[in-house]
Amino acid sequence: MIDIKRLLEEPERVAQNNKNRGKSIDPQVAIALHEKRVAVTHEVQALRTRGNEIAARIPGVTSQDERKSLVDEGKGIKEQVKEKEAELSRVEGELATELKRYPNILRDDVPVGKDETGNELLRTFGEPTKFDFEPKDHLDLGTDLDLIDMDRAAKVSGARFAYLKGDAVLLEFALIQYALQETLKLGFVPVVPPHMISTAAMGAMGYLEHGGEEEIYHLKNDDLVLIGTSEQSIGPMLMDEIIDGDKLPLRYVGFSPCYRREAGSYGRDTRGVIRVHQFDKVEMFSFTSADRSDEEHELLLSIQERLMQGLKLPHHVLKLCSGDTGNPSARTYDIETWIPSQKTYRETSSTSNTTDFQTRRLNTRVKLEGKNELAHALNGTAFAIGRVLVAILENDQQADGSVVIPEVLRAWVGKDRIVKRT
């Protein structure tokens, strides 16, 4: 949620921000509601002040007449407070609903653009892999090498599910170890968070707005939702807490499955494990102060790049434009990795500075020099394991149908090549 003060101080700037993101929201609606809220708040407070005076005086009053007159006045105030409070709560609800429509204010360096075509290419690592044979896609490779079984997963769970088997599992655990090794050096605290969280926590993270609930699995018997990324579980961890400024930045590296309904993507990426309902992910999450969040964002990006460079997979780094940046984010970088079968780069990592957009609703603050201010929160993928597996299989495949394992992972996998079982 954005800061109402920001809207009051710079309405034209906020309006321009919305416009750059392809949204038209009239700031006057929220401003009018805010003014109404302040006015009604004053009325309620004035009534309460008088009510408190009466309550404080009655015990000391000996005259029965005076007592009765005070009690009667108190009764009247009680009724008025009830009415005004109902109005206040209605106005506050409307204001909150209105403010939730607003996306985060983008950083100044974010390019203005309509959609993904406006994203800014920052750098490229390596070149698209060239083959002197006809390369297979990851599903053919995975099937031939007995790493991925989607037919049986369909039988058991339906479309967009997969069994990962054999060396694919060893690769997964190697990727996890590699990501942990690199992040632990920098003081990240590893976390295995709950995979099911309350709707209250998910709502506070801002994932239930704008049709977001369509993307989420809901366990209705217990009113819990399955996380779509560990960010949703780690973010609320410090809900309603004040972090000591000396402890910043607080860095977590989470590991969890990610559950996604993929409700709006029926025709897309139907083959293989590019887009499935469940995949595992190592995710970084930082809490820091407002003046240090951009620096932290660059750090998260640098870790992501180092990880991908370590795997020697061809990739490039994008800064997303205004129209392609998600609502909670003030700036997002994506890393896209070359996928030979699709002859294009596909997103494998993403990092966002959500500034105080999520922490405002989470009420997560930092204490700096005795003063409390909202924390800034940032998230970034270390490895989205499914898609990285796809990239490794397809880019590192050999003419004989085997796959060479990236050097940095070999110690954990225990071999340097995946070959067909005989």
Next chain:
RNA sequence: GGAGGGGUCGCAUAGUUGGUCUAGUGCGCGCGACUCGAAAUCGCGUAACCCGCAAGGGUUCGAGGGUUCGAAUCCCUCCCCCUCCGCCA
């Protein structure tokens, strides 16, 4: 799942026959005094949020309702924690 006990301003606690509770005390923390310095001791100060230039006012005692002129205190619903029993990786 059954039975019982609890959630109070960093931590620990007092407060449950409703009204000086605008929540007391200890610890911790900050400032000061004493000291060459420190410990000890003493004094003062120490929750958050909202409105307000300020003075000040308002809200918050797990959450939400209710009773009352007035609720930490009484009633209802829910959440969480602890102990015992049952079940269980």
